[in-house]
Amino acid sequence: MLTSRPLILISNDDGVTAKGINELVRMLHQSNDIIVMAPDSPRSGSAAAITSQTFVNYSHVHHEKGVEIYQCSGTPVDCIKLALDTVVPRIPDLIIGGINHGDNSAVNVHYSGTIGIVLEGCMKGIPSIGFSVCDHNPDADFSHTIPYIQRITQETLHHGLPKGICLNVNFPTNPPYKGIKICRQTIGRWEQEWCKCKNPRSNEDLYWLTGNFTNYEPEKQDNDKWALEQGYVAITPTQIDMTAYSIMEELHKWKLD
């Protein structure tokens, strides 16, 4: 593998055969060396989960000039951890999660395996980006994302990112896109989350996770949901430090000791 070109480590949570990750490799492999280590099956909603109760393993599934693709039995975060300790010839210049089939804006950052990848890369001190399109279709059209992904990748390789900060990039449902907005994470929550069904054999109740997202600040024009609804590509810079500094003084007044 050429070492003069940037090395990008890619994973996703839709699995190694998903269209999104394979389109991403196609968009980036001409200017970069690529290593993919992705889950061997869909792992949507994995967050930053790690495999703690059993082992994981991996295998090599594809080689072409400048592109090596591996699949792993573990979670998206396992994939990054394992790739960094096994298959990379050197520390990657960039880690990318995606392209995810589905929206990772707002509080979805907490559930998203794509963002788990990005947080893991960031914790390892490597600039990291998540790309997601607001379209769950397995055959989603990613063609309009190409110039954006190439430019955001290029600029991130050029500027780097401060320690502890990564980028969460979401594309609206319908192209053409109006441009880019730098956003903050929308405040809101999921509601009516369960679809109750019956096991037709045992008559037992089964629950499938679904739900509707309620945006608590639909009028605000600086958050990622607003940008997406207006047709902009939303870049939400995201940080590892989750400390709620704003309440520290107040907590000192509580009768805790």
Next chain:
Amino acid sequence: MLTSRPLILISNDDGVTAKGINELVRMLHQSNDIIVMAPDSPRSGSAAAITSQTFVNYSHVHHEKGVEIYQCSGTPVDCIKLALDTVVPRIPDLIIGGINHGDNSAVNVHYSGTIGIVLEGCMKGIPSIGFSVCDHNPDADFSHTIPYIQRITQETLHHGLPKGICLNVNFPTNPPYKGIKICRQTIGRWEQEWCKCKNPRSNEDLYWLTGNFTNYEPEKQDNDKWALEQGYVAITPTQIDMTAYSIMEELHKWKLD
């Protein structure tokens, strides 16, 4: 169930039979009504993962005065989501994750199923606390945590917590504890994370997740790792908003459009 007493919804990631969660119920049930919905098996390292590829179900496993215990086939976050939509008679006054067998300070917040529970409760607008002891022993001694957990729970019920903020409480390995410190999340990362073994039947390489935590700021006296090492109970207020506001101005200077 009495409605004049506070209602606390409890889950964990060590599973419904773990000592930690059952000790927690014992500590709190005299002053509060308790509903437990916990995973039917260990789910350590689940983060805020949700079950997206299949259904989940739950069953009632124990009843005593003021205490109802359910087990669920899903992740810790599924447990909270499902309990809120099925078994609770009203919105709980508090959600607790724990007591976790193991340290959830520093970047462990991102991997922890216990913290997944707490973030989920917080996203639902309910004051939420995670309790963890820095001791993985399944038979860990929780007796020294009792006065602290009762007081922190009482104070949180009394004061409430601002929207989007929850508490991550960690107890040091060795009691007696020196008191409480309000902390920020320690900066550091896990390294040497994989233990490579052989499948004795196929000779295939297998990887078990392990690792050592490297603290990047061991000299700082305001973070949770420092507090725990000094013998203090560490309370790290934690927030849902992960936006990296500090880099937003800089990103506007990038050539993205």
